[in-house]
Amino acid sequence: MINKIKVLLAEDSLLEQKLLSNYILSDERFELVGLARNGKEASKMATDLKPDVISMDIIMPGMDGIEATGEIMHNCPVPIVIVSTIYQNSDILNAIKELEAGAVTIIPKPFGIGHPKHQSSVKKYLNTLALMSEIKVVRRKKSNNILNNSITQESQLDSRYKTKYDIAIIGASAGGPEGIRTILGMLNKNFNAPILIIQHIDPNFVDGFCSWLNSNSGIPIYICRDNEELQPGKAYLPPPGMHLKFKHKGIASIIPNKMEMSSVPSIDVTLESAVETYGGRTVAVLLSGMGKDGAKGMMKLKGVGALTMAQDEESSLIYGLNGEAIKSGAVIYTGNPEKLGKELITLFQ
Numbered sequence: 001m002i003n004k005i006k007v008l009l010a011e012d013s014l015l016e017q018k019l020l021s022n023y024i025l026s027d028e029r030f031e032l033v034g035l036a037r038n039g040k041e042a043s044k045m046a047t048d049l050k051p052d053v054i055s056m057d058i059i060m061p062g063m064d065g066i067e068a069t070g071e072i073m074h075n076c077p078v079p080i081v082i083v084s085t086i087y088q089n090s091d092i093l094n095a096i097k098e099l100e101a102g103a104v105t106i107i108p109k110p111f112g113i114g115h116p117k118h119q120s121s122v123k124k125y126l127n128t129l130a131l132m133s134e135i136k137v138v139r140r141k142k143s144n145n146i147l148n149n150s151i152t153q154e155s156q157l158d159s160r161y162k163t164k165y166d167i168a169i170i171g172a173s174a175g176g177p178e179g180i181r182t183i184l185g186m187l188n189k190n191f192n193a194p195i196l197i198i199q200h201i202d203p204n205f206v207d208g209f210c211s212w213l214n215s216n217s218g219i220p221i222y223i224c225r226d227n228e229e230l231q232p233g234k235a236y237l238p239p240p241g242m243h244l245k246f247k248h249k250g251i252a253s254i255i256p257n258k259m260e261m262s263s264v265p266s267i268d269v270t271l272e273s274a275v276e277t278y279g280g281r282t283v284a285v286l287l288s289g290m291g292k293d294g295a296k297g298m299m300k301l302k303g304v305g306a307l308t309m310a311q312d313e314e315s316s317l318i319y320g321l322n323g324e325a326i327k328s329g330a331v332i333y334t335g336n337p338e339k340l341g342k343e344l345i346t347l348f349q
Helices: 014-025 039-049 065-075 089-101 118-132 146-152 177-186 203-214 267-277 295-303 321-327 337-348
Strands: 005-010 030-036 053-056 080-084 105-108 167-172 195-199 221-223 235-237 242-248 251-256 282-286 307-311 333-335
Touching (some): 005 014, 005 118, 014 030, 030 039, 039 053, 039 065, 053 118, 065 080, 089 177, 089 203, 105 118, 177 195, 177 203, 177 337, 195 267, 203 221, 242 267, 282 321, 295 307, 295 321, 307 321, 333 337
Parallel strands (some): 005 030, 053 080, 080 105, 167 195, 195 235
């Protein structure tokens, strides 16, 4: 007998409770072990019931989803999928804050019956729960004072890597947004290269992710356009559902997902384009995430003399794609996001 995936559903709306419960119960992969009506109940049930994955709403009475996520990830880490409405900008920004609290991913709530995308959105919801249930997450600390200490530390890079670079690329998946926010918050307008940020994220939340990063960053972040001239001291995200490559040095190329890549945007697509365009004058950083996207591109970059860095296991919410790159020998330097940010400052500011 195959063990079913134990799901805890946290949702205060009676209608949404019924709909989401029915979706979960209709799929033989799952067992619905608990139904929480607010964040406080979700936190207690997470400890008592030990689910494999939590489907978490954001706006709930008393303790909301953001606070509950932070408490759960501190006390009894479990993969948390944020299932959010996207009716207005505040909904999207709240969902992004959940990633900061330790949720592994965010998706829109499934469309209602009668909507042309109803079935596909329900399938996406259930498949996301199944996929995220397999992730091993780590305990999150409630406070972190590493940043102030790490900024004052000397660079730990070997002197042979302290050379001239023209582009920086940061790749991340689940667990990565907090690391990206930390690094960008350490930078300023004197950063002497463009930065490309390749974050696996649902297309509905890209604009909100960009706004959230801008509110925490020392440099401006933009949604990149095709043929855009990439400028130093600025960071760029691919448009929703698109990959980001280079036409040639300093010029972006935006391409649709015709390659049927499982990860959109793909980190490997960007890194392999950098191999061809910038070669050894590239600095690539892999942060927390699930899967293997980026590991192949990191190995190719290392082979042409680029500097490859990755988030270490201790500070990663999920030691997946960065772990794959490290274990394969594709990474030259590892550290927590603060240390990685310090090295970028040393190289580019």
